[in-house]
Amino acid sequence: MPPDVVARYSELTAEGTLQVRRGEFRLAAEQFEAALQIARELNDPHLIHRAVCNLSTARLSQGQIQEAEKGLREILLKSPDPNIIFIASSNLASALRRQGRLQKALLYAKRALRASDTIDNYTWKATCHNLIANIYMNMSYLDDAMAEYRFALTLSQRGGLGTSYPVDYIKENLGYCSLLKKRYRQGIAIILEALQISLANGNTRCLVECYQDLCFAYMQLKELKRAEEYGEKALAIATEKDYKDILKNCYYLLGEVNLLMENEERSDFYFDRLQELYPHLPVLKQFLRTFDVSNIINLKNPF
Known part of the structure; x- marks a missing residue:
């Protein structure tokens, strides 16, 4: 196996991983696709499996759920490597969660957890408990979710992760779960802490989730001007980075905030943008203008 080619594969993989942690998912996908091409040219099953899993991570983050699932189940049947099993299981769990198939998502998340028990990687251990917590949150098991988030933070401390990835995401999710419990x-307070960490880490994706969730929180407290400011910050980043799920949430949040502020024209503008994304639900805009769903909506659920 040519050492220079393998070194290039490793370089592309490391670059892609760094871009994922920064929230630059399109750049990450490009790096992982190049690594996959090298692995296929080398005809090395292990390198192919690793590259497919990494590319799946980037595609998941871009919202390409069906593409992200491709090949993962086959990898689980073929690979004995616990690292590969962890990533494939974790990504399948994430994909299923985003499709609302929560029981199956939990099964794969627990398979990832079993794999992580054999790996000395506290980043992965914490990430896995964060994933399980996300699934519990989508199931509305909020106390169980908060316990998992707190345990993920404990593991992060035990592993000496400080404020590095994934601590920013875990804190952000814990803060949002507190919002769902109306605290x-x-x-x-927790989300503002996550915001500072994500800024320091250069994690754009976590940053935009912080802004989005602060918009929601201040809307619930009827501090509407502050809610609008955070919502507009989230929308600007989501538009630039093409975070499709955040865009949808921001259109809803800013439509609702402006409706509460009696800014009818601005409210219509945002609800119209949201309606364009759901042509199969022609009464969505009118429904949202008529009924307040802010107490039942979950911004982390498939929308």
Whole structure:
């Protein structure tokens, strides 16, 4: 196996991983696709499996759920490597969660957890418990979710991760879960901490989720001007980075905030943008203008 080619594969993989942690998912996908091409030219099954899993991670983050699933189940049947099993299981769990198939998602997340028990990698261990917590949150098992988030933070401390990835995501999710339990001030405090960490880490994706969730929190507290400011910050980043799920949430949030502020024209603008994304639901805009769904919506659920 040519050492220079393998070194290039490793370089592309490392670059892609760094871009994922920064929230630059399109760049990450390009790096992982190039690594996959090298692995196929070398005809090395292990390198192919690793590259497919990494590319799946980037595609998941871009919202390409069906593409992200491709090949993962076959990898689980073929690979004995616990590292590969962890990534494939974790990504399948994430894909299924985003499709609302929560029981199956939990099964794969627990398979990833079993694999992580054999790996001395506290980043992965913490990430896995964060994933399980996300699934519990989508199931509305909020106390179980908060326990998992807190355990993920404990593992992060035990592993000496400090404020590095994935601590920013875990804190952000814990803060949002507090919002769902209507502990708004507590949730805001945790999310603001996550915001500072994500800024320091250069994690654009976590940063935009912080802005989005702060918009929601201040909307619930009827501090509408502050809610609007955070919502507009989230929308600007989501537009630039093409975070499709955040875009949808921001159109809803800013439509609702402006409706509460009696800015009818601005509210219509945002609800119209949201309606364009759901042509199969022609009454969505009118429904949202008529009914307040802010107490039942979950911004981390498939929308």
